[in-house]
Amino acid sequence: GLEVIMDVVYNHTAEGNEQGLTLSFRGLGNSVYYVVAPAGEFYNYSGCGNTFNCNHPAVRQFILDSLRFWVTEYHIDGFRFDLASILTRAGSTWEQQAMFGSTNTPQGVDSVVTGTPLGDPPLIEMLSNDPVLRGTRLIAEAWDAGGLYQVGSFPHWGVWGEWNGTFRDAARGFVKGTDGLVGEFAERLCGSPGLYSEGGRRPSHGVNFITAHDGFTMMDLVSYNQKHNEANGEENRDGEEHNLSWNCGSASEEGDLACAATLNLRDRQFRNLFLALLVAQGTPMILMGDEYGHSKQGNNNTYCHDNDLNWFKWDKLREDEKGYARFVRCLVNLRRSHSLLGMTSFPTDEVLSWHGVMPNTPDWSETSRFIAYTLTPPEESEDDPLFISFNAGHQCQLVTLPPVLGRRWTRVVDTAVPAPFDFYNDEIPEELLYASEVQADN
Incomplete structure (x- = not known):
């Protein structure tokens, strides 16, 4: 309410x-x-x-x-x-x-x-x-x-x-x-x-x-x-x-x-x-x-x-000429539908894993401008795992996604492309949704 x-x-x-x-x-x-x-x-x-x-x-x-x-x-x-x-x-x-x-x-x-x-x-x-x-x-x-x-x-x-x-x-x-x-x-x-x-x-x-x-x-x-x-x-x-x-x-x-x-x-x-x-x-x-x-x-x-x-x-x-309101509305709905984005306790190593352009290799250096992480739900949960990355550099990055047993990753949000393709839904062609590698634009 x-x-x-x-x-x-x-x-x-x-x-x-x-x-x-x-x-x-x-x-x-x-x-x-x-x-x-x-x-x-x-x-x-x-x-x-x-x-x-x-x-x-x-x-x-x-x-x-x-x-x-x-x-x-x-x-x-x-x-x-x-x-x-x-x-x-x-x-x-x-x-x-x-x-x-x-x-x-x-x-x-x-x-x-x-x-x-x-x-x-x-x-x-x-x-x-x-x-x-x-x-x-x-x-x-x-x-x-x-x-x-x-x-x-x-x-x-x-x-x-x-x-x-x-x-x-x-x-x-x-x-x-x-x-x-x-x-x-x-x-x-x-x-x-x-x-x-x-x-x-x-x-x-x-x-x-x-x-x-x-x-x-x-x-x-x-x-x-x-x-x-x-x-x-x-x-x-x-x-x-x-x-x-x-x-x-x-x-x-x-x-x-x-x-x-x-x-x-x-x-x-x-x-x-x-x-x-x-x-x-x-x-x-x-x-x-x-x-x-x-x-x-x-x-x-x-x-x-x-x-x-x-x-x-x-x-x-x-x-909503530029699709901003749609984008924000979709993000709010995404957050509400995934309990991993509104946890009641702080994430632990059982839930959270940090990555770089390769899985499990985060770059914490002074000049690093890329960070990625996965949020993995408990086995009994019906939630899907989430992979989230931010590239704040001026160069594109080719990112290898961590494997998920028996599943494949689905692209949900991509701010590198214009609306309405920045937030994917049932209207987006299937070939754009699935990948083991993604390009992270700056």
Whole structure:
């Protein structure tokens, strides 16, 4: 069924820094609701001028009451917490009353200073064990604007999921051909066990994504080398600079200014990225509009636009001129029909085998841009084994498939050929489906 996950922002308010207007919380209790310095300056771990004092008892209760209201009154199924690492930070320790709600310092926190990430944040513990919230999905954006990065180490009590920023970076980097990422990419395809296997978490606790509401769309990721945010009125100073994008051509071929060969490579790279997202272990997250190739014309910070940069274009989805929506829909159906693509535990050697261009000979070297692997179901399973390969190099590779006793391999997805032949079905000629060797184009 359909679940509603609500994006919530409890890390800051609209009152800005210490020089801002007194609108609500500042007037009620400045040192209670904000992390402040002795002279009254606001700590700014949010990048928005202030930091909500999330672990103060009164603030904790306010946040809990708010979330309970959304669950009980609106039946929201879960929450994604913006800049959730702020929810783990200590408040103003110079003022015991503001930090702990009393003048008594709790045992074991003598060394805590203002803004310190707490090992057992009271707020996170409350939310994790609350009977009303316990059955909902709690998802952390496990970093903040103050440099705290907790992907894989966010305090989770066995229930919190996380936006997996390491998956985003590894997929973007490897698919565009960056050296030294083959091992990292392989780890992400396995659901990032190094990040999530401890503490009773499963692959599904890692939310894999390549694009989100912040940053480039999938189409812009393969169409632009640089952000183009001039329309925001900040002289292109705003927005993320480190995008790991590639326009698939020369420096002058930004956006629509591209030759036919570059446009064809963009189509392939677009599908390569979607393939990586939907065959990886973990929970995939797709940005609305990416399924039809939505572009924001290279703008990676469109918060200030109520226009077609952000609007969902239903006509583009219906037309599906380049077959993107069909390709994504087929990938989703493939994932849903193969339990090996959504495992409830991290893959072991009994299930997973790594390959190179020859079976069982993976190349983990710094310059390797090819990786392949098989997922083999248990003997009692009715699932078919899967062979998955990625060639991020500029040269084609002739790949020998591993033998499967009493069976033959059937080609399912091939991003090297144009739609509709990129995803094979009953309409595809039989001679294209079966092979012991395949050519892996770049």
